[in-house]
Amino acid sequence: MKYIESPNNPRIKDLLKLQSKAKVRQDQQQFVVEGVREIGLALQSGYTIVECFYCENLLSSEALFSLLGDYSNSISITSLSSKAYEKLAYRASTEGLIALIQQKNHRLDAFVLKTKNPLLLVAESPEKPGNIGALLRTADAASLDGVLIANPKTDLYNSNVIRSSVGGIFTTPVATGSTSDIIEFLKQRKISIYAASLQSSLPYTDVSFEAPTALVVGTEAEGLTHHWLENASQNIHIPMEGKIDSMNVSVAAAVLIFEAKRQRKLN
Numbered sequence: 001m002k003y004i005e006s007p008n009n010p011r012i013k014d015l016l017k018l019q020s021k022a023k024v025r026q027d028q029q030q031f032v033v034e035g036v037r038e039i040g041l042a043l044q045s046g047y048t049i050v051e052c053f054y055c056e057n058l059l060s061s062e063a064l065f066s067l068l069g070d071y072s073n074s075i076s077i078t079s080l081s082s083k084a085y086e087k088l089a090y091r092a093s094t095e096g097l098i099a100l101i102q103q104k105n106h107r108l109d110a111f112v113l114k115t116k117n118p119l120l121l122v123a124e125s126p127e128k129p130g131n132i133g134a135l136l137r138t139a140d141a142a143s144l145d146g147v148l149i150a151n152p153k154t155d156l157y158n159s160n161v162i163r164s165s166v167g168g169i170f171t172t173p174v175a176t177g178s179t180s181d182i183i184e185f186l187k188q189r190k191i192s193i194y195a196a197s198l199q200s201s202l203p204y205t206d207v208s209f210e211a212p213t214a215l216v217v218g219t220e221a222e223g224l225t226h227h228w229l230e231n232a233s234q235n236i237h238i239p240m241e242g243k244i245d246s247m248n249v250s251v252a253a254a255v256l257i258f259e260a261k262r263q264r265k266l267n
Contacts, residue, residue: 002078004053007087011078015053015088015100022155029103031157034088036095040067041167048102051076055085058096067097090159103157108177108185111146118145118191119209119260121253122216124179124224127153133164134250140168142257147172148214150179183231186214192233195224196252201235209260217253220246 004011017024019032030050033039036059043049052075054064065072080088088098121139126132132154139147154161156176162169177185186193191212194204209215216232218224229235238247238255 002076003080004078004084005081007081007084009084012084012087015098018100019088019090019159022158025103025155025157030100031103031162032088032098032159033101033162034090034098034159035167036063036067036097038162038167038170039097039099039101041170042099042101043068043071045170047104047170049075049099050102051078051100053078053080053085053088053098053100055080055082055096057082058085064097090163106156106174106176108148108175108181111148111173111175111185113145113189114173115145116212117210118212119257119264120144120146120148120186120191120214121257122148122150122182122186122193122214123249123253124150124216124218124228125153125222126219126249129154129158129160130164131248131250132156132158133161133166133168134248135253136161136165136168136172136174138250138254138257139172140165142254142261144172144257147174148182148185149174149176150182152176179225179227183227187231193228193231194256195228195232195235196237196256197224197229197232197235198237199229199235201237203239204236204256204259207234207236209263213260215253215256215260217249217256220249 015032025031056079068075121144123135156169191214193214193216195216216228238252
């Protein structure tokens, strides 16, 4: 087992670059995850863990090997001093474990539907990592068949996406592609497109989501582009009763998703 004492060790600096720079993550096809729960979910979801870094003052070696189970023989393990670990750790309340993980392929052409009546969430051009993470967390809560991200402006393995999703990035199938490619993907599979928009729309409770469905949400600032509005089976909206005419995109998505789930449970 390797040991790193100094927070200025070159290996620590490399990991910090992976945490903060999308280009480094893209070039190396690796990313950094912090936390016992998140790393456990990554393992359960078939991600390949390249190396684990742990601080014995926070996590015992017994607990580490219990988490890794049969995978422990194939994973490089490095022990960190408290100072070295604190340099890497982002959360104030931490569990003493950080992992270097291999990225998965999230291209649309690799996305496979596993059910005949899928319920999907599509998010167009999400930029804020916190919003992406919240969408993934909601997708996990609803056990969606997948999340499709059109024209992403933030990479999926941004540390803030992983943190705000509480590991949801690992538990729900996710694919990325252009708006036109995702629309074509949905149409080829006869999945109805319901675009969240005020334009020519019906209240979301007046629409049936019982057949194969894609719920599409845009950014809070700009909404959806005209491509979705022109190709939607139906535009839908959430009636607003207050003075503010919009809500957070992750909240709006949750409202739509759980209405769809409610309808499907009735039949």
